[in-house]
Amino acid sequence: MNLLTVIVLLPLAGFLLNGLLGGRLGRTFVSVVGCGLPILAFLATIKAVTILQTAGPDAALLEVAYRWASFGDQGFDVAFYFDRLTAVMTLIITGVGSLIHVYSTGYMKDDPGYARYFAYLNLFLFFMLTLVLGRSLLVCFVGWEGVGLASYLLIGFWFEDPAKAAAGKKAFITNRVGDAGFLLGLFLLYWALGTLNMDEINAAFAGPVAPAVSASLVGLLLFIGATGKSAQIPLHVWLPDAMAGPTPVSALIHAATMVTAGVYLVARLHGIYEHAPEASQIVAVIGVLTAFFAATIALVQTDIKKVLAYSTVSQLGLMFLALGVGAYGVAVFHVYTHAFFKACLFLGAGSVIHALGGEQDIRRMGGLWRRIPITFGTFAVATAAIAGIPPLAGFFSKDEILWFALASEHGGSPFLWVLGSTASLLTSFYMFRLLWLTFLTPSRMSHDTEHHVHESPFSMTGVLVVLALLSAIGGFFQLPHFLEPLLPMPAVSESLEHYEHSFVFVAVAVAFLGLATAAFMYRGGLARGEALAARFPRLHRLLDGKYYVDELYQAVLYRPLHWLSDRVFLGLGDRLLIDGSLHGLAAITRRASGRLSRIENGQLQWYVAMAVIGVVGCLVWVWRNG
Amino acid sequence: MTIDQLLVYFFGACALLGGVLMLVARHPMRVALALISCMLSLAGIYAMLGVHVVAVFQVLIYVGAVMVFMVYVIMLLDVRDPSFLRRYGHLLVPAVVLGALLAGALGVSAIRVGAPAIQPGTGPAPSYLVQPFSVEFLREYWLHFELTSVLLVAAVVAAIAIIRSGRRSDG
């Protein structure tokens, strides 16, 4: 029964076919292969889920594909593991992934790199599936690195533009910094436990004998890897720049799937984090700080994709907040709902950009609700979902996160709840700001753009409708309860247990407050917003400059490293030491040979004298030694 | 001390004197003459020792052919060049020291006590008179004799080659 291996390999086949033959066999071939294979993978996943359901709540399917390396009696296998958590992730990846592939056939229709695009997209799916289906942390890491690679290739897809290529590099390198932490955690786990299989790791930490390594240390190291991949502070700087890639890429990779890999990792290794209160606390604090600060930056962004990018960072922060207080199932629930509405938002933004012929600045949009109604409708639904308006999907997941942030026995505190709720308020505000400025205000478009506006083709709008529907009704499926056999909910402090419903009302009120404020501020256009910005110029500049984190890294990290590489390693190490020693050796040889060659002066009598010395020496030696 | 022994000592002294004169004389013709006298003294020693064949051929070939050739060449060339004015090269002192060392080493190795003695051969003592020597020579060592003729052919060819190349370079 190789079902799991088939699920993983189908996108790989797509990559190979489109990569090697796509350029020659035309767009139709590329579209059919590029979309069909992920859809097949989705169907295969559904089949695997049905098999899993018959096997019980905490069952798992296990397939060992092959033995990767063996040394002595130990070794590493490539094995795939399918339990309920993996099932959820795989369904999201293949399902939303297939939808985005279909969307891309419309969006990238006129791009000359069509085949290359689908090849890379399928490659990404292959690696992402390896990541979530892998049983061993090593296989997971292969997928981890692979999605980083695919992300680099896709962000820098239009690589002729050096700025876009640089964005790809920035993403990959920032990921790599996080990966150092991941690897250290991996080494410690293998040294302490002798295995990298994630189910065995969880069992070891939950078992009677405490492992030789501190759970908090490993948890922290693995979380550093997660900050790189999921764009948390301090490694969040690559995600906004990653908007240089095509919009469907932003939807798939930087909204729905790749950036949730960090969340998946922590949720999967919940066994470690349940026994690591310090590490969990750090996860929660960093998560909520990221959520808050990213939301503040999104308030002043003027590029439609940048708003969504910071929104993603902020929502990821909320997911880590949930993980930090022990509500692993709730975090995965938010991954699930976030995939729907964020993909819908990004694809809607793509539709807007497509309709406006490339315009991305919201200051030059407006009045589009009548011109592109389907895009507007779906975008509005998704915006309401992310703001947390009931009964849409985002409301359910976000509400649970905030509740556990306050009430969980595993680290919940009012501080976390306050910051989280403030972040939610800001989220609601800036998302509705985006909606108003893009669609509902009077038009600020340039004359040519206005004539160009047209609704997107069905391949794009159809996907938008599906995703909007999912954003609307997806919340009714109680994912945390579905995952409870695997990821138990944390205990809730008793004093607060009765107040659960009141806090729900507070959350809903916060969402509507954001809506109302945004409508008030931006109803007529940019005027009120700009007046407010003029009143607080320094704050506005700080937020607009993204808290100057990039500049800080440039000064503190990049410049000293560059100096070190250039002056010390190149100038001293390479030129002086290595080249110098080689040249020195050559010079010594040359000089020595010059001096030695004086023996051969061409004069016969000198040679004869040398020979006689030798003969006399031989004679004396023979005489001495008999 | 018989007259034979005295003659041998005399001839030996002449040979030595000839050798020393070779080193000291300035004009190459005088050097040649000193060498001739040395060779003749050596021939005398061989004759006194009873090795007539070698004595005769020493005079015939060595003095009569080799040294005559040498003398012709000296006469043909202009010998008054820098080597005439300054006889000795810059290795004079080291060469003398080395020569003394060599002679000393050789002498010590030959004369020291406990040196393996020369074993006289078995069989009848050979005669070094011309006729019996020739018979023995060509009976036992005919191969060596033929090989020397090969060597002489090679020498003739080489001499012709040198003359030819010399003529070509002269143009």
Place this chain on the structure above:
Amino acid sequence: MADTQLLLGLSFALFALGLVGVMVRRNALVMLMCMELMLNAVILALVTFSLETATLSGAVLVFLIFVVAAAEIAIAIPIVLQLSRQRSSLDVEGYDRLKG
């Protein structure tokens, strides 16, 4: 018969004299003649040994040396002639084209 050792000593002395002559004298022809002196010293030693061991092989070797000496002088003189023509002198200190 004369003392073997005396004859051998004479042979070594003549050999050493010839060697010193080769190393010391600057005229090319004189160098050649000193080499002849060395050969003669060897002949004397060979004859002495032949008499000592009462075999013929020493004397036979002497004949070979005669042949070699003749061949050598027949070749060496023309070579020296060529050399001296190139350098216009018989001074061996000027023959250093093979310096390296």
